[in-house]
């Protein structure tokens with residue numbers, strides 16, 4: 313265990329992760345439809361600036377600009393031959409920023425979903441998914457990423473494939489799923505099911521949890537679901553800065569810095585160790601989160617009522633855990649009505 317993230321996890325009881333990648337890059341001029349990973353070579357200064365936002369706000373780790381940097385996603389832009397290069401450079405820029413921070417900051421190599429659907433509904437196989445993730449992992453490793461950071465996953469098969477790719481690359485990893493469909497992932501996974509899945513992996517992650525999804529309140533409820541399973545693994549909470557609203561032709565997140573400060577402390581008090589933002593989380597939010605975590609004393613584990621009082625209502629009546637078909641079965645491809 314020599315990577316920076318493992319050392320930080322041993323010495324600290326909370327760590328601040330970073331905020332949004334997409335939202336911040338759009339604010340720097342990225343157009344929708346343009347693959348953000350191309351900016352690693354076209355605008356390395358802007359990517360260094362993005363990473364710098366997190367470091368300046370007090371983050372202990374940040375994710376690299378490589379979320380869509382796998383062959384399946386880059387193929388949509390005819391850049392499937394550049395996986396290794398784009399990921400290596402994403403991590404190299406990060407390494408450079410982290411090494412100048414003057415304190416330990418972990419460079420976490422972002423690995424997002426392939427965008428493909430597993431057989432039999434789709435064409436993706438375990439072997440192919442492992443190969444896709446492994447190629448990306450090798451690029452991130454080559455560029456100096458401390459760990460791999462698998463995020464926004466909805467299919468358990470894809471999570472397992474990413475775990476195996478991390479093993480093949482010889483890297484420690486973290487992995488989060490996105491619970492955006494009435495408390496479950498798009499593929500029907502509940503927080504309890506994810507917890508069980510993680511413990512069954514031959515190479516479990518250093519930390520696991522949830523990112524993105526609907527809003528900070530929903531993410532808190534998912535986090536409470538992980539805690540309820542009794543897991544002793546560090547938990548990750550990376551919630552969006554409020555709820556996306558369409559406004560004047562672009563998406564705006566309604567979460568204020570104050571709300572994200574409250575969310576950060578609630579997440580810590582509920583049992584999360586790694587706390588950050590996702591979509592809509594700007595430097596101003598991150599600074600408020602750092603300030604809140606650094607100055608407010610730890611409190612008791614919040615109730616669901618306290619969460620909605622501070623962060624707003626949940627998007628659905630339940631988080632899907634414990635109702636109807638129980639926690640043991642996975643409901644693949646079924647959205648809850």
Ligand SMILES: [Zn+2]
Nearest residue numbers: 524552590591
């Ligand atoms: Zn997000």
